[in-house]
Amino acid sequence: MGRLDGLNTYSASENAAFQKICRKLLKMTFIVREKNEEHRKDFYFINAHHQDFREYFQCIGYDVMCDQDTGVAQLVNIASSGDDNGLNSNRKNLTLEESIVLTALWLRYEDEMVNGGLTRSVSIDKVDLDYQLEQVGARNRITKTSMQKILELFESYNLIKIEGKLGEPDCKIRIYTSMQFGLSESDFRILAETTAAKMTKTNKEKTNSAEEGRTNEQTA
DSSP, rough: OOOGGGGGGGGGGHHHHHHHHHHHHHHHHHHETOOOHHHHHHHHHHHHHHHHHHHHHHHEEEEEEETTTTTTTEEEEEOOOOSSSSSSTTOOOOOOOHHHHHHHHHHHHHHHHHTTTSSSEEEEEHHHHHHHHHHHHHHTTHHHHHHHHHHHHHHHHHHHEEEEEEEETTEEEETTTTTTHHHHHHHHHHHHHHHHHHHHHHHHHEEEEEEEEHHHHHHH
């Protein structure tokens, strides 16, 4: 059989499911089996037709990973970093605040990975996230409104799930197993170093601005 010939054997319902899941992968990047019943069915459909998904997306510079142990399917951009044909244009560039929160979430999940929690999600309290933010020197940097938007962004990619209302005592943040695929350890180290450098630069600029303001007041 040739490339994509497997799609010609699909029934009408299988073809509809294939198209729906392709759109989901393009929008969300991750399909997480444990999220809900719909995602569970999507994951097993991808697993059953994994090669067809791989061949379909490889035509446009992507691949599809399907990991049985963690129950995660992922759309992976396989374009090289030096690609000049626009294949990298669909990558998400994070803001400094988004990078800080992602670093904190990854650190919290990494603790569970060390303890053998590779195949299950992790539920944390907001105070756990605040602690991790404090560890990276950003405890008071992110407002409640910004935090809500940032967490909703990561939720849209199926990296986490906000369980309850942020700020309420019973609110939890569930970190899905997809977090370990969102960043490799080397990618995380690069993100952490870049974030720290940006924070240092921003803090220095604020300090210089404050000192300049005081100087102007003294000479006025």
